[in-house]
Amino acid sequence: MRKITKKTLEIRGIYRKYLVHYLIELDGAKENSTPQLSFTGNGWTCTLSQEEYFTFLQSQVPIVNVTLQAGNSEILDEIVRKFRFKTIRAGG
Known part of the structure; x- marks a missing residue:
């Protein structure tokens, strides 16, 4: 059992709309959209809260x-690394 x-x-x-784009760029396929968004990728799944x-x-953040x-854990670590890379923001 795995x-x-x-x-x-x-x-x-x-x-959230930008996070959706990032997951699609990571080859995630959108599964459903209410109330949470679900995605399936190669060996991984993801849900986004409202x-x-x-x-x-x-400001409202x-x-x-x-x-x-x-x-x-290898697949999880890799997808988290790629996702974090897409969400990096630099101040300016």
Whole structure:
């Protein structure tokens, strides 16, 4: 029996619609869209929560929980690394 590995990331400051694009760029296929978005990739699955917001100064900042699952830790580590690379932001 194979053990499913899972990791949940809390992404702040990036709208869910952009996270959808990143998962598609990682070869994820959209499975459904309500209430959570689900994706399936090569050896991995992902769900995106609905957007929530917190107020910072006078701005509403989005928060999305991203839950990635894979059949083994190597696949999970690789997809998390690729996803994190797409969500890197630099201040300016």
